[in-house]
Amino acid sequence: MFTRHYKVWPKDLPKTMTLPKTSLSTNLEISALRYPDHNAIIFYDAPMTYRRLLEEVESMAGYLQSKGVKKGDRVLLYMQNSPQYVIAYYAILRADAVVIPVNPMNRAAELEHYISDTGATVCMAGQELAEHIVPMVGQSHLEEVIVASYNTYIDPETDLALPAEVAAPAWSKALPGVVSWEDAMAKAIKPTPHTAQPEDLAVIPYSSGTTGAPKGCMHTHRSVMATAMHRVFWNLSTQDGVQLATLPFFHVTGMTGSMNGPILCGSTSVIMTRWERTTAAKLIERYQVTGWTNIVTMAVDFLSNPDIGNYDLSSLNMIGGGGAAMPVAVAEKLKRMTGLDYIEGYGLSETMAATHINPGENPKPQCLGIPVFDVDSRIIDVDTLEEKGPGETGEIVSCGPQVTLGYWNRPADTEAAFVEIDGKRFFRTGDLAYYDEDGYFFMVDRVKRMINASGFKVWPSEVEGLMYRHPDIHEVCIISSPDPKRGETVKACIVLTPEADGKVTEADMIGWCKEQMAAYKVPTIVEFVEALPKSPTGKLMWRTLQEEEWKANG
Template identity: 75%
Template sequence: MFTRHHTVWPRELPKTMTLPQTSLVTNLDISALRYPDHTAIIYYDTRITYQELLDEVEALAGWLQENGVGKGDRVLLYMQNSPQYVISYYAILRADAVVIPVNPMNRASELEHYISDTGSTVCLAGMELAGFIAPLVGKTYLEHVVVAAYGNYVREPTDLNLPAEVAAEPKPLEAPGMISWEDALNAGHAPAPHTAGPDDLAVIPYSSGTTGQPKGCMHVHRGPMATAVHRAFWNISASDSVQLCTLPFFHVTGMTGSMNSPIYAGSTMVIMTRWDRDVAGKLIERYKVTGWTNIVTMAVDFLSNPDLDKYDISSLVTIGGGGAAMPQAVASKLKKLTGLDYIEGYGLSETMAATHINPPNDPKAQCLGIPVFDVDSRIIDVETLEEKGPGEVGEIVSNGPQVTVGYWNRPAETEAAFVELDGKKFFRTGDLAYYDEDGYFFMVDRVKRMINASGFKVWPSEVESMMYQNPAIHEVCIISAPHEKRGETVKAVVVLTPEADGTTTEEDIIDWCKDQMAAYKIPSVVEFVDELPKSPTGKLMWRSLQDEEWKKEG
């Protein structure tokens, strides 16, 4: 067991944690029993209590079972953040079924893959997405689509700027198999007794992987239970804590930090369907938000708002996330504004969010953190599997209660994803890192992302981290580019700050890099762009930039 980090472990927390031996949905039952009139959700100024939330979960679970959803069946959840998302997620679990969270940006071909791979017969969809899933009813396994209009849950007057999807009026449902959210809930079907336990399948988020079709990461209830409980204790959340929910719930970090963990603690979720930094500022001030789990790009945008001083954000107690290293300049601005450190963490779809988080009272900058409760993480040689020591780069492997039990319908890939050490199965993350003498883990790069320039190994994340120190650079993504002699070389795709735009040249950036890093790491090509492509969760889509670059060669 890796214990080097125990010297910096938070003094107020135990190093091991006994998890509830129940299903995830039991957390909602308990919170509703304890705090029936307490606000579970605030949605653009409309409040929903825990009892109201539970009642609607029960009603939708009854409809699902009445329409053929049985224990272990998979149900697609194809929505943006909304009260209906939370209700849908827990209703699927209440029906003893399995949640298949679908990226709202997915369209017909991706949706067909999810349906064929999981055999789903029911989809719960947002109104703005219904048109993409409707043509698949009857042509695939899909038989029913329950359509939710987010705006129906904005029941109180609000001065907040509503996203188009929330402001939109409900549309008539004319396609076969479509049923309105309200009709499903009002059908009056009560669900059978809940029977799922900690070892039953709960959720299968899909990992995009590096090649081929997305693959489903199977998580039994014990996995999301672990990260929900871990997060609540690590952040010392209680029933009167208030969480700003801006990360997509379909992504495991948003699912865990902004939905499952608050429900476990009986605290309040302030939900935003679309990111809007001004609305976020108003909500933090209006509802005295205490915690905000995000990704670095979102935090950067929030803190760069020229109107930020209009909002009182002093209620914040914890703010953190991951997805990329937090630039030091931005972290310093956050510290100056709030007195808070940005608490970075690390996890994957395969680990149901965090396996590592920085200690709140002793964080390190641009650091993945330390292994959390009952997580055993090691660094091993990618090829020999030999365990590495402090400061030595290798692949992160992890064993813990939140680790996937395997890939759906992919036994060969499941077997390849694990390695045995000291009699335990460890998941191979595909991420290169090292740990220091105190047991903090630091990312180097993805195993597949390394650039081989004339035999020299270049880790793009390392170069990006150094380049963020240049005051002219707002964002940067390092990719490989074809090179006649070296095979491949380093290219920087850069978004300049408004102040530097028009006055900084590509040569200026290269010259600056020459003073900062080893010659083989220096970008030989710099391209300025207005923005970098990002996923719905805000992660830089480096692969799309790299693929585009290499297509030019062809």
Template identity: 70%
Template sequence: MFTRHYEVWPKHLPKHLAVPETSLVANLEISALRYPDKTAIIYYDTRMTYRALLSEVEALAGYLQHEGVRKGDRVLLYMQNAPQFIVAYYAILRADAVVVPVNPMNRTVELEHYLSDTEAAICICGQELVPCIAPLLGTGHLRQVITTAYSEYIRTPTDLNLPAEVQAPLEAQDVEGCVAWRNALAAGYQPAEHTAGPDDMCVFPYSSGTTGAPKGCMHTHRSVMATAVHRVVWLESTSEEVVLATLPFFHVTGMQGAMNGPIYCGSTVVIMTRWDRKLAAELIQRYRITGWVNIATMAIDFLSDPDVEHHDLSSLKSIGGGGAAMPKAIEEKLRTLTGLPYIEGYGLSETIAATHINPVDEPKAQCLGIPVFDVDSHVIDVDTLQPKGPNEVGEIVSHGPQIFQGYWKRPDETRKAFIELDGKRFFRTGDIGYYDEQGYFFMVDRVKRMINASGFKVWPSEVENLMYRHPAIQECCIISSPHERRGETVKACVVLKSGHEGKVREADIIDWCKAEMAAYKVPACVEFMSSLPRSPTGKLMWRALQEDEWAKQPEGTLNNNNHTEEVL
């Protein structure tokens, strides 16, 4: 067991933490029992109590079961942050089914994979996303889409600046198979007894590796419960916390830090559908926000607002996050503004958020943190798999209660993702790092070929597969390119088919990509090449292109040596 970090372990916290032996649904039921009239959600000035939240969850769960959803079935949840996301998430679980959270930036061609892989028959989505999912109704297993307008939950007059999606009125969907959210809730079906326990499947966030399509990370109620409770205890949260939800709920960080954690302890979630720095400052002041989990780019944008100092931010007790390493200058400016250190953490979809968090009293800058409750983490030699010592670079591996069960329907990849050390099963993160003498972990590089653009994980092979659909592209290789604000961004190295040279411009490729894939995956730049470098065996030498791209960057202008994939 790795114990080097015990000397900096928070003195007021136990090293072992028992988590509830229940499903996540019990957390909501208990909070509704304890605090029925307490505000669970604030959505642009509209409040929703725990009693009302549980009532809607029960109603939607009953409808889902009436429509044939059975224990273990997968249901797609495809929408932006809104009260409906929380209702749908817990309704799916209440129906003993499995939540498949889908990034709302994904388009039709990307949704095809999620549907075929999960065999989901029902999708719950925001109405602005209906054009993306509707073409797939009746294909494969998908037979019903439940749609909702975010404006349905703006029930109190507000002077806040609402994003366009929230202002949009409810529209009737003249599409066979589309069912209105309000009709599903009003159907009056009561769900059967909830039978899911801690070891039943709970949520499948999708991740990806260096090859192939995105794959579902199988998490049980037990593993999801672990990081939800860990963060609450680590930050000493209570029922009186007011949490600002700016990170997307489909992402494990937002899901755990701003939804499941607060519901566990009966606190209040203030939801933003779209990021808006001025609105964030106003909400912190108006609702006396105590906790905010964000990413570095959000913090940078927040601080760049010249009016931010005119807001009362004194209610904040904790600010943390990751997604990319927090620049030292930004951390210092944030500390000056709020008086709080920025608490970084580290985890992945496979660990349903954090395995490592910085001690609140002794955080280190641009650091992943220390292993949290019951987590055993080591750095191993990539080739020999033997543990390394302090300040020796290798692959980070972790064992703990939050580790996933494996990849959905991919036993070979599951087997490769784990090793055995000291009789325990350790997950190979694919991230290269080291720990110092005190047991703090740091990131150095990555084994996996992943691009981290402002916390969004871009998998080159997935983007390449999509780009090969372009009629003019013969070959392409996706690499990362330095970016002053995002840390790194997506670049496409492209070889055009004969006859297209000089006729297809960079802008043509980028515009095509914008129509075919999520915005964060779209290449920011395209470089046309006569050929791509290959090894003597014909293997594409992507690393050579990658290194050449970063070598063009003047030394010292960017620091990409450290990043965190997920956060608290």
């Protein structure tokens, strides 16, 4: 067991944590029983109590079961942050089914993969996303889409600037296989008794990988419970805390820090559908927000607001997140303005958010943190698997209660992702790092071929796989290119077919990509080349292109 970090362990916390033998759904039931009139959610000035949240979850769970959803079935959740997202998530769990969180940026090709890979028959979608998923009803496993309109849950008197998708009129189209959120809720069907146990599957977030198509990370109620409890206790959260929810709930960090954690302890989440720095500042002041989990680019934008000094931010007692290292200058500005250190952490979809967090009393800048409760993390040699010592770079491997069981329907990938050390099963993160004498971990590089664009992980092989659907592409290689705002951006090096050579433009290709994939994956730079470099064995030498790109533009 790695224990070097115990010398800096938070003095008020135990080093191990006993997890409840209950499901995630039970957390909501308990908080509603304890704090029925306490606000679970505030959505653009509209409050929702724990009593009402539980009632709506029960009704939607009953509806799902009436449509044939049974224990272990997978249900797609394709929405942006909203009360309906929280209701849908917990309704799926209450129905003993499994949540498949889908990135709202995903489009046709990606949605097809989610449906075919999970066998989902039902999708719960935001109305602004319905056009992408509704055409797939009846074309595969998908039988029904439940469409939610966010504006039915806002306070109509709010003075806050509303995102377009929140302000939009409610869905009113009558289409086969489509039902509105309100019509489904109006059925008021009582669900059967909840039977899910800690070891049953609860959530399968998808993590893209070097083999191309995204892989589903199988998480049980126990593994999701672990990170929710870890976050609550690490931050000393109570039922009177108020969290600003700006990270997307489909992402494990937002899911844990801004939804599951607050519901576990009975606190309040102030939900934003879209990031907007002035609205965030108003909400912090208006609702005396105490905690805010974000990504570094969000914090940077927030602090860059020239009017930020006009807002009272004194209620905040925790700001932190990850996605990329926090620039020292920005961290210093945050400290001057709020008196708070930016608390960085580290985790993956495979670990349902954090395995490492900086201790609040002793954080280190640009640091992943220390292993949290019951997490055993090591640094090993990528090839020999030999364990490394302090200051030596190698791959992070982690063993803990929050680690995935493996990848959905991918036994070979699952086997390759784990290694046995000291009789324990460790997950291979693919990230290169080292730890110092105090047990703090620091990122160095990535073993896997991945592009980090403003904190969004873009896997070149996945983008290549999607682009090969274009009839005019003969070969394509995706690399990163330096970008002053995003850090890295996506570049496509393309060899066109002879028939298309000279007839297809860079703009044509980018436009096509925007229809096929999430916006952050779309190449912002397209270069048509005569040939791609290859090794004597015919293997694409992507690293050569990568190095040339950064040498020329870095």
